[in-house]
Amino acid sequence: MNYSALFLQLLPEAVLVLAALVMLGAAVATGKKPGRVFSSGVGVSIATFGILLAAAAMFFVPQDGATSTSLLENDPLARIFKAVVLGLGLLAVWLPPVRREIGNLGEYYALVLFALTGLLLAVGSNHLLFLFVALELASLSLYLLAGFPRTPRAAEASLKYFLFGGVSAAFMLFGISLLYGVSHSATLSGIAQVLEASQPSVLAMTGLAMLLVGLGFKLAAVPFHYWAPDVYQGAPATTVAIVSAASKAVGLVVLVRILQIGFPNVAGSAAWGEMTAGWSLWLAVLAAVSMIFGNLLALAQTSVRRLLAYSAVANTGYLLVALSANGPKAAASALFYVVVYGLATLGALAVTAAVERDRGDDRVSSFAGLIHRSPFQAVCLLVFLTSLAGIPPLAGFFGKFALFSNAMGESAAGGNPGLVWLVGLGVILSAVSLYYYLSVLKQAFVTSAPDELSEAHGLGPSHVLCVLLPAALLVILGLFPSLLLAPITRALMESLR
């Protein structure tokens, strides 16, 4: 493997870094001179151009398996999710950037590109240390991105995010060092070989548990979720979109890779009546508490952003249900669901951003009469929230259905109860979730608006795309889920072989 081949493999990431540097250069060039301001239009254009170029660069990455190194995996799974990260990142960039004045837009968008670079690297990483560095690149950028508007709330969000993130990163690193000490390898396949050859030691299991703490933080699983509501409420919309959509998808891919490739034989079981210790059981417990706390706390929220944060926690629970079934089909449907979830949350954030601009806040009651003010936004909001609630014919319904039935199908063979306790809990709590999504929709569709505000301001073209594209994709993927589910399943099978 020579350096030119390595560079070619990292072409998308390189393009993103280059775009970030151009952004910084442009900001420096325009920022000093009075009268010339680095506008958000310039920032969005450069970022859009950079992301599209990075997506185009993916076609130049050699696709044969020989290009995978001990550090970087270039399998179909990585390629699919790099495309997903770039797509969700692009939509996030198109969201209106500022709730309140952001001082330096050039830096803001440059950090967005750095965060996306880190996420792209993490998707393909095969080596725990490399993974750690990639995730830290993304996380450090996101800590800063959360605190960008100079408001107390954003500062609180950023600080909480940073403190919890820092501690979980320390856990993760400690876990990695334990695993390295046990197996003398930090690649996933190396660890798997060692664990297969000998009885798994307490040290190795401790290492894995600490690794899961770190990833649980990324996914906002209970009890590592405390940062989520504040970040969702205080941070700019673009930041929240990256945290909730792209970063969550990457966290899940990484988790699937680590568990299915590195630790397939210490899964244990979470099936009813035959529970044995192992990551499957741990994830089942995390899933259960995440679903319970996420859904019940979401019921009490009056701010839509906080509601979306608790819904993120609950959705992490559903994803973990599928992973704890320890089967490739369930994992594939979790990967499908995380994409669908990201689209729906991103769209809901886009509508929330529009309402915030019109009404000044994101309280549920501020959505009153949205159908009269802007039928387009209201109908799209209906698509997003009903998709999150799991109502057909939208993709969120199919995602949950596939996730729960595959989790049952792979855990319960021949009439064993399997994961029925966890799946049953998930299905029932998912029914509860309809209540809080419906409370927002009730405001938008049923309650009439206060009189002083009749017309909504028009949305910018990129903002319209941010609302329209996810809604269209949710409908299409709901009617033809195989379009995405089949490639993901195939890619995952290939990676696990």
Next chain:
Amino acid sequence: MTPAWTLISAFAGALLVLLLPARAAGSARIIALVASIVGMAAAALSCLARLNTPDATPWSYDKPWVENLGIRFHLAADGISLTLLLLTGVVAVAGVLFSWNVEKRPRAFFAWFLTIIGGVYGVFLSRDAFLLFVCYEIVILPKYLLIAIWGSTNKEYGAMKLTMYSIAASALILIGLVAAYAAAGATSFDLLHLASTTYPPAMQAWAFPVLFLGFAILAGMWPFHTWAPTGHVAAPTAASMLLAGVVMKLGAFGALCVAMPLFPQGFELWRPLIAGLAVVGIVYGALTALTQRDLKFVIGYSSVSHMGFVLLGLAAANHWGLRGAVLQMISHGIIAGLLFGIAGRVVYERTHTRDLAELQKFDLWKSLPGAAIAFTLATAASMGLPGFSGFVAEISVIIGLWQSYPWLTIAVAFGIIITGAFSLRALHRAFFPARTANAAAAPPLPPLTWPEISAIGLLLAVSLAIGIYPKPWVVLIDDGLRSPLFQSILPLP
């Protein structure tokens, strides 16, 4: 015309109505009428075709949908599906006619209305458990919006209660279906495949009540019926007609064609309890209806009572019982639609009250004779008088019950007597008040409009047709009962 046109016409109509420009909003009702008439015609023609060629293979359409889970887009129409499609078509046409005067956001109203109709058609046609569940769930959100936006009397409470009951019911159904899917090898959601698998008795013992309860909640089984009266009362007329007329039938259909065939041993185990709850529902619904002051509440509780006959027929688990259950589904669909149409649209829109005592002042027999005659006939049908569909249905159920649980027929007899009592009480108070010499003259009311008359005529005609000549309906239902789905419940004759 294949039965698929029912589905296509409803969903295409809904889409078309949504795409209408704002200035043409008034023509939404015309599109909705055309779409529902096409659906009704397709259902009627399919029924006729099936009657003419009883030995042909039933129509079906089967395409792979999601290979990863073994989901197929599988529609098929046996006799039971066909009769229920026809019921849906008739109620849909009548519902549009009774909503002819909706002025508030008519495009959205008819779009949601047609979406419900499409979802109901879909459930009756599905032969894949996933597809059936999808169609079942599609109905939930439009129901909420129809009630919450266009309803009356405590509408947001009624809408939310109904929605929460429905979604809880779907959660139970999903758990049951997914458990069956996993235990049957996780390869296919085809109903016949799932039904031909024999599940371990321990699993059937818990999975059957979960699945059955999910469906029975929507069928209004006591004590999970409380969504029905509040929901029916809060809903706008067309939505009450749909709720009582066809949506409750979804639950009964699911119990008959999904829950019972999938877990026959579980059904055998829980059958006595279901029969007991059904009888309690019949008597309780009738007794509660006897004490109501709101005309719509009377009809709402009478629905609970009448749906008890459907569940009772299912619990009888013999040929007469199942046939009677399906007949009662159709009969109650028509009669409940008629009663809600008259009470909610014809009377309430003119008098602005449904209170039985208030209605006395209007002397409806004088001021609105057409409505009074129609309501009298509908009440007769609802009481199960010979000549109307209710008689045919209830007598079949009772014969079936006599074969399975003879002692329960005594309790049912009480229920029938109380049904007569509450029906006559409501009819008497609302339409035939005692006239006193010094009472103020009743205010004049606008006469019946053509859409109202045609809707009433359509529903009455169907009820009379079933009551006087039930043979084609019975032939179709028996045809459906010969399906391999019911092999484990009914021994082949």
